[in-house]
Amino acid sequence: MAGSKKVKVKMSQMAKREERWAWLFIAPPFIGFMCFMAYPIVFALIVSCSRWTGINSLWGNLVGLRNYIEIFQDAKFWKAMVTTIIYMIGIPIGMILGMTIAMGLNRGIPGKRLLTTMYYVPVVSSLVAVSILWAWVFNYDYGLLNGIYKALTGAHGPNWLGDEHMIKVSMIIFMVWKGLGSSIILYLAGLQNIPRDYYEAAEIDGASGWQRFRNITLPLLSPVTFYILITSLIGGFQVFVEVQVMAASGGPNYSAATVVFYLYEKAFTNGQLGYGSAIAVILAIIIFMITALNFWGQNKWVNTDI
Amino acid sequence: MKKKVLAMILALAMGTAALSGCQTVTTEEAGETSTEPAAETAAAETGSADSMKGNGDKTINVFLYMQEHEKEIYKGLIEEFVAEHKDEIKEVVFEVTTQDEYNTKMIANMTANDMPDVFYVGPAGVRSFVDNGYILPLDDYVDAETIGKIWGTTQSIYRYDGTNVGEGSLYALPKDLSCFAFAYNADLFDAAGLEYPDPEKPYTYDEFIEVCKALTIDKDGDGEIDQWGVANANQFGMTPYLYSNGVQFLSDDMTKVNVANNEALKNALEFYTNLTLDGLTPSVDQDTALGGYQRWLDGQIGFYACGTWDVAAFMDQATFPYKWNLCGWPVGPDGDGRSHTWMGSVGYCVSKTTENPDLCAELIAKLSTDEDGQKAVSGITTGNSIQLPNISDLAYGEFLDAVNEGKLPFPSNVRVLFGYFEGDEHYAAALQETDYTYNSEWFTPFWSGVQNIQRGNISVADFLTEVEPEMQKALDNAIELQNSATN
Numbered sequence: 154m155a156g157s158k159k160v161k162v163k164m165s166q167m168a169k170r171e172e173r174w175a176w177l178f179i180a181p182p183f184i185g186f187m188c189f190m191a192y193p194i195v196f197a198l199i200v201s202c203s204r205w206t207g208i209n210s211l212w213g214n215l216v217g218l219r220n221y222i223e224i225f226q227d228a229k230f231w232k233a234m235v236t237t238i239i240y241m242i243g244i245p246i247g248m249i250l251g252m253t254i255a256m257g258l259n260r261g262i263p264g265k266r267l268l269t270t271m272y273y274v275p276v277v278s279s280l281v282a283v284s285i286l287w288a289w290v291f292n293y294d295y296g297l298l299n300g301i302y303k304a305l306t307g308a309h310g311p312n313w314l315g316d317e318h319m320i321k322v323s324m325i326i327f328m329v330w331k332g333l334g335s336s337i338i339l340y341l342a343g344l345q346n347i348p349r350d351y352y353e354a355a356e357i358d359g360a361s362g363w364q365r366f367r368n369i370t371l372p373l374l375s376p377v378t379f380y381i382l383i384t385s386l387i388g389g390f391q392v393f394v395e396v397q398v399m400a401a402s403g404g405p406n407y408s409a410a411t412v413v414f415y416l417y418e419k420a421f422t423n424g425q426l427g428y429g430s431a432i433a434v435i436l437a438i439i440i441f442m443i444t445a446l447n448f449w450g451q452n453k454w455v456n457t458d459i
Numbered sequence: 460m461k462k463k464v465l466a467m468i469l470a471l472a473m474g475t476a477a478l479s480g481c482q483t484v485t486t487e488e489a490g491e492t493s494t495e496p497a498a499e500t501a502a503a504e505t506g507s508a509d510s511m512k513g514n515g516d517k518t519i520n521v522f523l524y525m526q527e528h529e530k531e532i533y534k535g536l537i538e539e540f541v542a543e544h545k546d547e548i549k550e551v552v553f554e555v556t557t558q559d560e561y562n563t564k565m566i567a568n569m570t571a572n573d574m575p576d577v578f579y580v581g582p583a584g585v586r587s588f589v590d591n592g593y594i595l596p597l598d599d600y601v602d603a604e605t606i607g608k609i610w611g612t613t614q615s616i617y618r619y620d621g622t623n624v625g626e627g628s629l630y631a632l633p634k635d636l637s638c639f640a641f642a643y644n645a646d647l648f649d650a651a652g653l654e655y656p657d658p659e660k661p662y663t664y665d666e667f668i669e670v671c672k673a674l675t676i677d678k679d680g681d682g683e684i685d686q687w688g689v690a691n692a693n694q695f696g697m698t699p700y701l702y703s704n705g706v707q708f709l710s711d712d713m714t715k716v717n718v719a720n721n722e723a724l725k726n727a728l729e730f731y732t733n734l735t736l737d738g739l740t741p742s743v744d745q746d747t748a749l750g751g752y753q754r755w756l757d758g759q760i761g762f763y764a765c766g767t768w769d770v771a772a773f774m775d776q777a778t779f780p781y782k783w784n785l786c787g788w789p790v791g792p793d794g795d796g797r798s799h800t801w802m803g804s805v806g807y808c809v810s811k812t813t814e815n816p817d818l819c820a821e822l823i824a825k826l827s828t829d830e831d832g833q834k835a836v837s838g839i840t841t842g843n844s845i846q847l848p849n850i851s852d853l854a855y856g857e858f859l860d861a862v863n864e865g866k867l868p869f870p871s872n873v874r875v876l877f878g879y880f881e882g883d884e885h886y887a888a889a890l891q892e893t894d895y896t897y898n899s900e901w902f903t904p905f906w907s908g909v910q911n912i913q914r915g916n917i918s919v920a921d922f923l924t925e926v927e928p929e930m931q932k933a934l935d936n937a938i939e940l941q942n943s944a945t946n
Contacts, residue, residue, distance in 0.1 A: 206897075207566035208587045209943045294748035315747030405910060421563070423898045425940065 251336025631806030690751030704791025
């Protein structure tokens with residue numbers, strides 16, 4: 154009723170006991186969050202406003218926003234940022250390939266389970282191990298790729314990891330290969346959720362294969378596409394291990410280094426923890442903004458009705 | 460109720476299992492003064508800690524990094540030390556981790572204000588550690604006789620007077636001293652009919668080029684060079700060529716980068732990059748395919764860098780099945796006529812907050828200069844050399860005898876290393892300039908740009924002009940960080 158006061162109901166003993174147990178169950182993850190997420194985030198924000206090296210005093214070397222100003226004037230930071238964004242060309246490539254392969258697997262072909270497993274193995278493999286493997290695949294003189302290239306053309310293949318442009322191509326190839334299985338599994342699950350009736354009705358209405366794909370498959374897979382896009386963007390901004398393994402010094406003329414690679418170098422190789430923390434904060438803000446933008450834009454293209 | 464209790468127990472079990480990976484393995488030694496302690500140390504992948512006990516009331520925490528075979532020797536020395544001071548010492552905890560993790564763990568200790576009593580400091584870290592109040596000056600704790608035993612160079616690299624490293628109070632005693640010497644594949648020399656390099660007379664730049672030309676050949680006749688005179692060994696294998704031409708990157712006070720108008724550097728860098736441009740080393744592309752080190756091990760290279768730590772691997776026939784020996788880096792025309800290289804070291808230091816400075820200082824003196832310990836690590840008694848002796852008399856005496864008599868597998872030209880350590884008429888070594896600055900970031904633009912010269916994309920003169928401002932900016936930053944210490 155309008156104007157009525159909210160009456161506080163006294164909790165029974167049983168309800169109180171239940172509530173205490175509830176708090177007890179919530180406590181470990183909450184404490185874990187505070188210790189391992191909230192506190193480090195706050196600490197990183199403070200460190201980002203200092204010239205802390207780990208050896209000198211943190212509180213005696215607070216410098217306000219100076220690190221942030223220097224980062225925005227740092228050519229190497231921007232070079233790493235551009236490289237990080239270039240690597241994201243692999244995201245649509247991976248999604249298109251993943252969707253295509255998933256559609257093929259969804260046709261009930263023989264060996265579907267085996268093929269699905271094979272595609273997924275790279276996803277669950279150690280990133281360091283496969284990076285080392287691919288460093289040899291890309292090897293200029295002894296690598297598999299240049300071996301095949303020479304067998305087919307008689308000429309020496311490109312320097313996949315030693316040329317400042319080719320190294321980016323190599324990294325994209327590797328990242329697409331690594332993440333393909335994950336896209337395939339998700340798209341396969343999404344395809345299997347689409348009711349057959351829609352395709353049957355469209356066939357009856359005379360829709361072509363492309364029309365069925367464009368008007369049924371694509372829209373109904375949009376939630377999966379959205380999920381893959383978000384997670385790939387977040388992961389793409391944090392690429393580090395593959396660069397460190399395959400291009401230890403950042404590649405020729407620092408052409409392969411990503412933002413996280415630069416952050417690591419600044420913080421742990423050059424002992425500038427404050428500067429590294431500031432890079433981390435900037436990266437976190439960028440990732441947050443891009444994720445928020447995608448969530449805001451999802452209403453325009455993500456179809457959640459089936 | 461039962462379900463809730465069961466759920467809590469399961470949750471606790473999961474949490475405990477998740478956190479159990481955080482612990483390090485610790486074992487305790489039984490017995491007090493056993494001369495043959497039966498330690499059962501389980502070396503975890505990320506480190507291990509051993510505890511040696513006495514009857515006293517003082518505890519010392521030692522935190523170092525080293526490999527397993529070194530650890531056994533040093534553990535033995537610590538056990539002896541505990542036995543010698545059993546009435547004073549309650550426990551010495553000897554914690555060892557990997558070199559990769561050491562810095563991170565030390566920073567964590569510094570942040571938590573929980574410093575071990577004895578730990579490592581490199582010459583590059585002495586200034587920071589002292590300025591920030593982490594380490595104790597040893598002048599009142601270590602006698603002149605002990606200091607006098609070690610190589611002259613290591614007596615100075617751990618000194619600091621508050622302004623200059625190399626002078627003032629002593630802050631550490633060396634765990635080891637190493638340098639980056641030069642080696643040649645004697646089998647390739649024999650095949651080419653060349654005389655071996657004379658250790659008493661290092662090549663000049665021009666002589667070196669001629670020898671490399673003779674060693675650079677197409678062995679299998681397929682039209683492609685597959686044996687080279689020399690191979691590049693990253694930035695650490697570049698600087699000896701430059702130092703041997705009298706090059707200094709920085710001003711004497713280490714505040715100004717001087718590369719653009721540095722004639723000695725220009726000449727030396729042209730010499731170095733021309734080795735690649737003229738095909739006497741594998742090309743930059745070939746280097747990315749297979750590094751110089753691998754090619755050297757494969758017998759494709761005539762000359763290659765050899766750190767004191769590489770000797771054991773090169774002496775192992777399974778790893779390097781060729782005859783080889785040490786020689787000097789080639790000498791440029793603009794230097795002092797001697798072959799120069801860089802040296803490195805790590806030292807034991809004592810925490811300023813330790814409650815037992817006398818004992819800790821005595822312990823590090825033992826670890827650094829105990830004669831039996833030095834005989835073990837240098838291989839005089841074990842036949843397997845981990846490092847050269849810290850004690851110069853021992854190096855020139857029993858160590859050299861063991862090498863000459865064939866009891867210790869070591870190249871016969873070991874005096875090349877001694878020459879670099881002590882400096883003589885043919886050889887000299889010094890710390891790299893990056894060891895005198897807070898970090899080596901100022902050197903990175905120089906090294907990463909050298910490949911562009913080696914590819915023929917830019918001339919040396921243009922490169923030096925272009926790179927100087929970026930190097931200076933990074934050096935200014937390093938100086939600011941160095942001066943940010945507060946006590």
